[in-house]
Amino acid sequence: MREPLVRRMREFGTTVFATMTKLAVETGSINLGQGFPDTDGPERMLQHAIEAVRGGLNQYPPGPGLPELRQAVAEHRKQWYGLAYDPDGEVLVTVGATEAISAAILALCEPGDEVVLFEPYYDSYAAAVALAGAVRRSVTLRVDAGRFTFDPAELEAAITPRTRVILVNSPHNPTGTVFTREELECVARVCQEHDLIAVTDEVYEHLAFDGVEHIPLATLPGMRERTVMISSAGKTFSVTGWKTGWVCAPAPLTAAVQTVKQFLTFTANAPWQVAVAYALREEMEWVAAQRAALQAKRDRLMTGLTEAGFDVLRPAGTYFVQTDIRPLGFEDGLELARRLPELAGVVAIPTQVFYDHPERGRHYLRFAFCKRDEVIDEAVTRLRRLGADVA
Ligand SMILES: *Cc1c(COP(=O)(O)O)cnc(C)c1O
Numbered sequence: 001m002r003e004p005l006v007r008r009m010r011e012f013g014t015t016v017f018a019t020m021t022k023l024a025v026e027t028g029s030i031n032l033g034q035g036f037p038d039t040d041g042p043e044r045m046l047q048h049a050i051e052a053v054r055g056g057l058n059q060y061p062p063g064p065g066l067p068e069l070r071q072a073v074a075e076h077r078k079q080w081y082g083l084a085y086d087p088d089g090e091v092l093v094t095v096g097a098t099e100a101i102s103a104a105i106l107a108l109c110e111p112g113d114e115v116v117l118f119e120p121y122y123d124s125y126a127a128a129v130a131l132a133g134a135v136r137r138s139v140t141l142r143v144d145a146g147r148f149t150f151d152p153a154e155l156e157a158a159i160t161p162r163t164r165v166i167l168v169n170s171p172h173n174p175t176g177t178v179f180t181r182e183e184l185e186c187v188a189r190v191c192q193e194h195d196l197i198a199v200t201d202e203v204y205e206h207l208a209f210d211g212v213e214h215i216p217l218a219t220l221p222g223m224r225e226r227t228v229m230i231s232s233a234g235k236t237f238s239v240t241g242w243k244t245g246w247v248c249a250p251a252p253l254t255a256a257v258q259t260v261k262q263f264l265t266f267t268a269n270a271p272w273q274v275a276v277a278y279a280l281r282e283e284m285e286w287v288a289a290q291r292a293a294l295q296a297k298r299d300r301l302m303t304g305l306t307e308a309g310f311d312v313l314r315p316a317g318t319y320f321v322q323t324d325i326r327p328l329g330f331e332d333g334l335e336l337a338r339r340l341p342e343l344a345g346v347v348a349i350p351t352q353v354f355y356d357h358p359e360r361g362r363h364y365l366r367f368a369f370c371k372r373d374e375v376i377d378e379a380v381t382r383l384r385r386l387g388a389d390v391a
Helices: 016-027 043-054 068-079 096-108 124-131 152-158 181-193 253-265 270-282 286-308 333-344 373-390
Strands: 089-094 114-119 135-140 142-144 147-149 163-169 196-199 227-232 245-248 311-313 320-326 362-370
Touching: 016 181, 016 333, 068 089, 068 245, 089 096, 089 253, 089 320, 096 124, 096 142, 096 163, 096 196, 096 227, 096 245, 114 124, 124 135, 135 152, 147 320, 152 163, 152 181, 163 181, 163 227, 227 253, 245 253, 270 286, 286 311, 286 320, 333 362
Parallel strands: 114 135, 114 163, 163 196, 196 227
Antiparallel strands: 089 245, 142 147, 227 245, 311 320, 320 362
């Protein structure tokens, strides 16, 4: 039989999250690998979903999404960022941000077109680019003054006549960087000079810490018209299993994404849409409290990891901390991630798997802190043994 998987997908085996989560279960390790919270979202939001199911909202909703959610998304964009989107034609509900990203790339890129992304990057990006038959060009985020950032000259150099899209994720997974206005201005300038479309992944929009402001790229002058802005309920409301996301973009861009989306899934799940519409309107105080709690968890984990001997980078947002493993006497994050369950009973993600140039992320391990305090504390206690063994 012919190799079943098409050539363009062969470089993508099982995702590292599935592998590491399986390892965590098999070894009874604490899983600080995959970024999902171990507590629930706001109670009344959950109640809305239950009531929607009980109330019979169980058939296909309209393709672009329930009007109620599109309206709530538009109001949220206006209220938080001053961005006006028409709920009819400029807002599209998707099956999580993941579908939105894939549909956007498939809609915007001809085979051979190029997509610029910042490495390390969220793993679905490379697969979405490959599915479209497009080509990725990665610009490396490097540590400078304690945070991951890019060199504007490298971004400029990544652009070719075939470049169509720049994919921008801020707050950024897996580094925790929140792009500054200056960095975003640089991206905006490149988009405008080369007539590119920006696809923005803003799923951590409400999870920036220390008073750092999340600035949507679409709010910069001249960018709303060329930006496909993507977000989702999963991270904001601690319901990563709901897979309810949305696209906001000018009508022609939204229509393009919707044309693809309708043949991937046609429409998104109805009951969650009602509940998310409710939460966007009524549960932003819960989100603020959640952000404060997450910031405290970040600090808790950072302190513990520092004591365990890692060199820890302070993330300005997201669920994740990056650590340099070299002070502990290790060189290769992939090797350490494989051995960590046996050495310490903890699972983490080797950052190098998010790079096109893995050697550039070789020394880093990513730990998730979106876990209950007692889970973080137990992980830290176990990881301290690692430092003790080395010393
Ligand atoms: C979690 C995550 C997603 C996926 O969002 P869903 O709504 O679950 O599809 C997309 N991008 C980044 C950067 C993420 O961390």
